[in-house]
Amino acid sequence: MEIRKENKFKNFFKRYGAIALAGVFTVAIALTIALTVTDKGSEVSTTNLDFQVPMNNAEILKDYSDTDLQFNEVLNRWEIHLGIDFTSQDTAVFSVLDGTVTSVSNNSLEGNVVEITHSNGFVSVYSSLADELLVSEGDTVQKGTQIGNASNTAGREVEEGNQLHFVLLLNGEEVDPNNYLDLQNK
Ligand SMILES: [Zn+2]
Incomplete structure (x- = not known):
């Protein structure tokens, strides 16, 4: 039973491994893009909120x-x-x-x-x-x-x-x- 299960697992990966890997990569790329965009957004607002004092040596x-x-x-x-x-x-x-x-x-x-x-x-x-x-x-x-x-x-x-x-x-x-x-x- 154990061996058969393992074989089933291997067979599953032989059949669907490539698809699963492609899926994982797609999610990873999507996450990277999402995080990059979010990061850029927060970068902009942080820069905007870096206030300057309105006079020199005030x-x-x-x-x-x-x-x-x-x-x-x-x-x-x-x-x-x-x-x-x-x-x-x-x-x-x-x-x-x-x-x-x-x-x-x-x-x-x-x-x-x-x-x-x-x-x-x-x-x-x-x-x-x-x-x-x-x-x-x-x-x-x-x-x-x-x-x-x-x-x-x-x-x-x-x-x-x-x-x-x-x-x-x-x-x-x-x-x-x-x-x-x-x-x-x-
Ligand atoms: Zn005043």
Whole structure:
């Protein structure tokens, strides 16, 4: 009985071995292609999410806080600060990721404001920029493209001097940029 079983097994492989091997190879190739494609996808999104700090040698003037009320002397009221104020000797302001300029505007409280929409639900907003902006609505920018210069155009924070009020939105909500920008190695 044992021998017959073994023979049956051998016969099975003689008949179907080649087909089985071809099947295994097909699955292996399909898996390799699938993994390669998935890998490329994740590579792209990882690169996109490697944020650049928006100014060179940036110092934080006022940090993000969604709980601490800070008194705004200009507006004479208590506010939370849902962004980070950066300053630097070098006033150049850069896009933190690849993206598209989706809004350029101006108002007396925030000054010149540039909004850049990125992939993965992120939008970065740069306020208190100088009048000479280097981008327009609809422009495609790379991570590190200079969009303008930090200035004191934001009436809300005019006492801070030349600064960038930087806001990061994820799916429409302000998030703490400290969780995304590598401020230790800037
Ligand atoms: Zn601010």
